[in-house]
Structure formats: structure tokens, C-alpha cells
Amino acid sequence: MSKKYIINNDYNNATGQLDVPSRFLFGPGPSNAHPRVLQQLGMRQVGHLDPAFLKIMQESQELLRYAWQTKNRMTIPVSGTGSAAMEACFANLIEPGDRVLVAVNGYFGLRMIDMAQRYGAEIVQVNKAWGDVFTINELEKAVQEFKPKMLAVVHAETSTGACQPIDGLGKICRDADCLLVVDTVTSLGGVPLFIDDWEIDAAYSGSQKCLSCPPGIAPLTFGDRALEKLMNRKNTVANWYLDLTMVGKYWGSERTYHHTAPINMNYALREALRLVVEEGLAERWERHQKNANTFWDGLEAMGLKCHVPASHRLPSLTTVCVPEGVDAKAVQTHLLHTCNIEIAGGLGELAGKVWRIGLMGYNSREENVLLLLTALEKALSNSQS
């Protein structure tokens, strides 16, 4: 010990080498990362302005454009988790006093309201029961009635397992001079999604769902109408870290330093997106649907019900109704402790009523469906004995 400094050692620092159980992450996310993605995470670093990293940035942007089916120039990974990309949309696209219409049919619609309010939005909302979806017609009427500057919709509600139809909203919003902002956290890479064809103005996602990349980096895309709103703001964006007028200069041709990009998370995302290209988007969506169908058939055979009707049920995330008399939490704990399987309970209105079970990205495989069904059956019979 040095004599120059008096160091307080009164901390409980007796930590051993990192070790964690081998979990099957079948909850609402994070899902298990693809092994190839985990391998790339530990690749040696380069600087955030190194020519080698600038190349990686360009490649990732182009890969993301494919995954999202968009030509949007401003298609980037945000240096945070999905919620940071979500906030980036609201922080950059809302000016104080702007009316924002939020379609709420689950937890993440409520989060949109919380965020939008912090940026001075005047909120109007339409509501549906958790698990239901809005018809295009219903949202059209709301846009016409409230005349908002932004319509915010969740494509894949991770709290309910419902897949909200989006195709058709773009035209309605354009006609009403309103921006269409879509949460695609649990759909990107797992569920059919076309940013350009559906005329979505801004969207965000997470890395840890259907892309099978660890959390800590989050895709975002802005189309021309969103960029126009951003560039014509009267006020500075009320958030420095997520200010896309500055972040955009780092990802654009200027390459101006803003904040240090999370280098290794960018490596991981690039590999995850390469896997999407290798498989092909259509094939990937069909794989998710096929494995979800097998899972749903199995649930039905066990006498279990899904909370969301098949017509708008997400293949990536299923809400399973907890049978009467069953302790939902006890089943989750049993699965975790006996089989290393993580599933989650319900959030908000659905707390205690459903389990949320995800088969996302790399995890959407037949062997996982079989394991999950068998383990669930055993856990249920155990809970009823």
C-alpha cells in the first residue's frame, strides 16, 4: 500500500470472477443474443473517429435501412437502449405547445405520453383496452377531430402482445400535415414492417428484441418530413445527448464529434444486422410466424388461452392468460429455478393476469418452442398439485 494517499478500503469489494446462469430469455426482452453477436462484442476497439469505425458506421446504417425497408438518410443507432431512441423521437420532433395524439392500448403508449409531456406537448389520446388494436378508420377520425401535429402509435405493444395495423396511417397523416411516429421496438426484424411503403415519418426500436443483440444501442430513423420539422424548430432541442441536429453531424458527412459512440455495441449491432441480411427479411418474418403458430397450437392443446385474438397477435411476443387459481409469479419462479427459463408477468393493467412470452430473433426456433411448452406444462401441473 502506498503511503502517499489514505484510501478508505471499507467497501464490500469481494467480488469474484463474473459468472451468470445460462438462461433462456423467453420474456419480453432482452432475448438471447446470437452467439456470433456476442463474439463480435469483445472485438478490440478502435476510436470513434477512426477511418475503420467510420466505415462500420456507414455499413450499419445501410444494414439498418434494409431491416427497416427505408431509404432514409437519417437512419442511425442511438447510444442508449430503446427508451433513449423513443425519447429522441419526442425530444426532437415536439416543440412546446404542439398537439400530440397518442394511441394508447398498452404500457408503452402511456410511456409515450409521459415523454411527450416532458417536451411540452399538448396531449390528446385515444384509448383501447389493453390487447385490442385500433382500426385505421378510428385513428383517421381521431386525426381529423384533434388535428394533431404528431400521431404516435405502437406497432408491437410489448406489454400486450398486440400488433397494431400501420399501413394506411401514413397517407392520413400526410393529408393532415401530421407526423406519424411509430414504436417498432418488438417488431423490427421479426414482424413485417415497411417504413417507406407505409409512409412512417419517424420510428425507433431496440436491439435486444428481434435483432438478437444485447441492449445498449437503439435504432432510429427519420424521414424527410421529420427532418424538415427538426430543421425548422424555433427552439433548441431540450435534450443535449439526444439532440439529432448535433448527433446527425457525427453520423453525417461532417463527422463532427458529439459524444463518444459506444464502439463495441456498434460492433454487435452490425453483426446482428448482417444476420438479418443473411437470412433475408421475408424468411425471418416467416420463421417468427411459423414458430409462433407452433407455440400457439401447443398452448391451445394445453388448454391455455392467449389474451390477444389471433387476427392481431404478435408472433414475437405472446400474452398467455394465467388460468384461474394459478399463482403467475410462482410459475415464473419455478421455470427460472428448475429450467433456467425466463418469462415475464403482465405489466400495468395486465399485471397478474398474463404471462408475457417472447420468441424473438435467434430465440425463435423450434427447439425452443418444444422446450417452452414442455416446461410450461410441467410448471403448471406442479402449481396445481
Added chain:
Amino acid sequence: MSKKYIINNDYNNATGQLDVPSRFLFGPGPSNAHPRVLQQLGMRQVGHLDPAFLKIMQESQELLRYAWQTKNRMTIPVSGTGSAAMEACFANLIEPGDRVLVAVNGYFGLRMIDMAQRYGAEIVQVNKAWGDVFTINELEKAVQEFKPKMLAVVHAETSTGACQPIDGLGKICRDADCLLVVDTVTSLGGVPLFIDDWEIDAAYSGSQKCLSCPPGIAPLTFGDRALEKLMNRKNTVANWYLDLTMVGKYWGSERTYHHTAPINMNYALREALRLVVEEGLAERWERHQKNANTFWDGLEAMGLKCHVPASHRLPSLTTVCVPEGVDAKAVQTHLLHTCNIEIAGGLGELAGKVWRIGLMGYNSREENVLLLLTALEKALSNSQS
């Protein structure tokens, strides 16, 4: 190809397997991660509410407390890079109209002003030339004159290489009912720093400097006076992602979900902090100082001058004056292309005038000093021939 979906494949997705040069990251950060840290990055994931992860969170908090020499309960890693933790301080501790005194002697003081303004602060500032530091007495006078609610100071200015004395400011701020917020991005784990002894109310740092962890996670600590300010706010924190009233419930005993933590970055930070404990803080600080001394002696022997006087020169980051007639950028490019060595140019006022050379964390080793000096000498003779 599936027939069900029409996928646009018109993207330039021909990306090969990830590969990057083996760089020596001797710039202002990121520095090279310790190999053990990179190994842990790729560890299999667990969920963000998994009992195994909750244990890791607790361990990391305790390790961070040691590194920062603080008992602060609210000592956590923020889910973003250092700038996110910086913004977390300002977003949570400023209420609109609060007077904030910023000590500006470099680029990051200016960034503090930019951020604080976005949260409605009334800014007052004191200025010094870039590379100078303030005396405690000068800052005491400014606090007494301006009566701010917060004094924001950069301990280790990454843009100038100056180490600002902090010890003594805490008492002054307490007497004036003012919070002391300190940027420790380039000091934590490399330069003597005592949060509790120096009575610092809030501090933030980065992972990618003296902790030798990749960027993407950022330490933050709030003492009792900062928490009191936070808990007594009249308004909601104007930033959802960084709202510590909510983030604190995930890191506190409630374990309430806020956003999905960046699991693997947390693994990496934990390992980086274990390395700090294994070495010992005092020994680590002394290693940084010893290698910096060798580096400075070598620079002097080559006829090169440091921008900052030895009395307040940072061991972790040295600003070297570019000799007259030498093209700073050309030397950097030469070092990168011939020896894979990254050093950086000056920022802001010092652009073109200095190189910024970091010997941080794992990179602060004698072999690196020798390599750096030899390569620099060769690059300079090359640029003058």
C-alpha cells in the same frame, strides 16, 4: 425468397465479417479496454431483473463507491456514454430559473453551459485560459458574488490536460447552500479523487478513459444534498431516460423496471472496476503519475513542450504543443497509418495548436510510453524532412 412479401433488396449490404486494425488508443479516449474487460463483454446474457443481474448491479455499485471513495447510496452506472451521465446531473439537479455557476477553462466547461441552459438554468460563468486552472480562492469569490445554486467544475479537462484543484470547494459550496457538481470523466481511476472527503455533491464519469472499459456506460454519484434537491423538485425532471427519481427505483430496493439496462456493458464495467480494486487505488494513481513523468521527461528530451505547467498537469492526458512549422494533422495520420497509434488534435481554442495524448488505465504502461516517444520522434523527423 418468400413470395408473400415484396422485399426491396436495393441496399448496399455487402458487408464482410467484422475486422478492425489493432490500434493503440493513445488519444483522449476511448482508451484500449483491458483484455479481461473485453472477455467479459461477450458473456451470455441474463435478464435485467434476473436475481443474478441484481447481484451484479449491487456489486458494481459497491465497486464504484470504492473507485470514487464515497459512501453515496445513489452511485450507479448510467445507460449511455459519459455525456449522458453529465446530462443526468444537470437534468436532475437544475430547476428552471436556478442560477448555475460554471467554471470554464476548456471545451467541457462550455458543454456544461450548453446542457444546463437546456434545463432552464440562468448561467453565470467564470473563465480562464484553456489549460489554466482556477484557484480555490477565485472560485470562492465567484460563489460569494453570484450566489449560485450550483457550481459546476471540470476536474480533469480532457480538452486541455489541466487538473483543476477541487479539495476545498465542497466546504465553500456548503456554506453558500450551493451544490458542487464535478466532471471526473478523465480522472476516475487515474487521478487522486475523493468524493466524500472533498464534499462533492454530484459527479459523473466515463467508462472509456482511466477505467479501461469500452464506452457505453457511465458512472454517476449523488450525495445526500443532491438527492434532497432532486426529491424536492417542484417540476418533473425534463428528461425521461435520465430521470433519476425513476432510474433510482430500479437501482434501489424497489427494483422497478424503468428501461432495460445494457446488460453486457454492465458486465464489462464490473470487470473494469474489479481491476481497480485488485490493483488498489493509490497504486493505480501512482502508476499513472509514474508513466506520465517518464513520458513528460521524454517529450522534454525531444525538445517538445507541454501546454500545461507541471504543477497542474493531468497524468492521464497530456497536451503537447505542436512545434512551429509542423502540420499537426499530418503527424497524427502518419502515426495512425505507420504504427496504428491514435493520438488526437486539439479541440476548440487549442485546435491545431496541441496534440492530445492519453495514457489511461490499462494503457498507462512503460512499454506504451517507450513506443509512443519513439514513434512520435520518428513521425516528427519525417514531417520535417
